[in-house]
Amino acid sequence: MPSRQDILNAKILVVDDSPDNIELMEEILKEEGYTDVSSTMLPEQVCPLHREHNYDLILLDLQMPGLNGFQVMKGLKEIEQGGYLPVLALTAQPSFKIAALEAGARDFISKPFDLLEVHKRIHNMLEVRLLYKELAQYSRAQQELALHDALTGLPNRRLLEDRIETALQHASRNHHKAAVMYLDLDGFKAINDTYGHAYGDEILKMVSQRLLSNSRKEDTVARLGGDEFIVLLGDIHCLADAQGPAAKLVEALSEPFFINDLTLQLSTSIGISMYPDDAENVTDLISIADYALYEAKRGGKNRFCANGSAARQAAQAVKPQVPAVTPSPAPELAQHR
Numbered sequence: 653m654p655s656r657q658d659i660l661n662a663k664i665l666v667v668d669d670s671p672d673n674i675e676l677m678e679e680i681l682k683e684e685g686y687t688d689v690s691s692t693m694l695p696e697q698v699c700p701l702h703r704e705h706n707y708d709l710i711l712l713d714l715q716m717p718g719l720n721g722f723q724v725m726k727g728l729k730e731i732e733q734g735g736y737l738p739v740l741a742l743t744a745q746p747s748f749k750i751a752a753l754e755a756g757a758r759d760f761i762s763k764p765f766d767l768l769e770v771h772k773r774i775h776n777m778l779e780v781r782l783l784y785k786e787l788a789q790y791s792r793a794q795q796e797l798a799l800h801d802a803l804t805g806l807p808n809r810r811l812l813e814d815r816i817e818t819a820l821q822h823a824s825r826n827h828h829k830a831a832v833m834y835l836d837l838d839g840f841k842a843i844n845d846t847y848g849h850a851y852g853d854e855i856l857k858m859v860s861q862r863l864l865s866n867s868r869k870e871d872t873v874a875r876l877g878g879d880e881f882i883v884l885l886g887d888i889h890c891l892a893d894a895q896g897p898a899a900k901l902v903e904a905l906s907e908p909f910f911i912n913d914l915t916l917q918l919s920t921s922i923g924i925s926m927y928p929d930d931a932e933n934v935t936d937l938i939s940i941a942d943y944a945l946y947e948a949k950r951g952g953k954n955r956f957c958a959n960g961s962a963a964r965q966a967a968q969a970v971k972p973q974v975p976a977v978t979p980s981p982a983p984e985l986a987q988h989r
């Protein structure tokens with residue numbers, strides 16, 4: 653529930669074509685303790701101002717030359733996506749009251765003002781508005797939580813699958829490729845077992861940061877769970893465009909981790925799958941990358957491997973006399989052993 657101080661600090665806009673009415677309303681609000689009150693006599697300014705300041709309350713005169721209050725509310729509806737107009741209509745016309753409510757105003761105040769009524773209605777309306785904002789914020793936070801890993805803050809599998817789907821559509825439209833790089837840390841269990849889970853968690857957070865800082869802004873770095881991550885590369889042209897970043901990540905994660913007074917060392921293995929060469933849907937791309945990861949582990953860890961048809965094509969292009977075989981480990985890996 654918003655506190656009294658929250659309510660007094662709410663952002664309020666007074667809209668009236670009469671300077672006297674504006675002055676009177678500002679005085680009433682100031683005396684009550686409201687701290688953030690502004691005003692305009694220009695109805696056409698209300699929407700741009702609201703877009704910029706996101707008012708908690710707009711005290712809106714209904715009868716104004718040029719744009720009237722009803723037209724202003726129409727414009728405000730386009731800004732307030734949730735459909736909640738923070739409008740308290742000000743009117744001297746009894747017949748306008750219901751029309752104002754029907755047009756989207758939450759409540760109305762009759763002119764001439766009855767001070768007690770003005771204060772009560774403004775207070776009540778702000779209380780509901782701030783509560784609505786709190787709820788909207790809470791619901792956004794819940795959505796974020798549902799799509800992100802709690803430990804590292806990275807996108808989780810659900811969001812990742814969505815991002816891959818979007819990347820595939822984009823790649824298909826532009827005749828580009830995309831790569832799924834499936835990472836699994838090497839020897840992570842030993843860190844947990846030797847130093848404890850808290851150190852393991854710290855490593856996972858540091859790994860996330862390294863993955864982010866060694867990826868492009870437009871790539872997605874996600875945590876699938878445990879010590880498994882996926883880095884999605886969109887808009888690339890060939891397998892080599894994924895092998896370079898994979899080598900960079902293998903390198904970055906083999907650098908020591910400094911936690912408190914300990915220096916910990918680990919490495920990572922990566923499996924790569926390519927769209928559309930290896931598969932054309934999210935599930936298959938992930939499982940082909942997972943299989944390539946298994947090959948990288950089997951080949952000695954601390955390396956990347958691509959063993960789908962993209963890799964076979966690349967190997968054939970380099971050495972046409974050699975039959976299409978799974979390059980495991982890939983030739984570029986020698987430097988990471």
Ligand SMILES: Nc1nc2c(ncn2[C@@H]2O[C@H](COP(=O)(O)OP(=O)(O)OP(=O)(O)O)[C@@H](O)[C@H]2O)c(=O)[nH]1
Nearest residue numbers: 836837838839840841842844849852853877878879
């Ligand atoms: N600290 C921590 N550990 C986790 C978390 N989730 C899973 N684990 C542990 O991560 C370890 C992952 O197991 P593995 O991938 O088999 O271990 P590994 O030593 O890396 O094995 P290789 O991949 O073969 O090198 C397990 O010991 C899990 O208990 C977590 O959120 N925090």
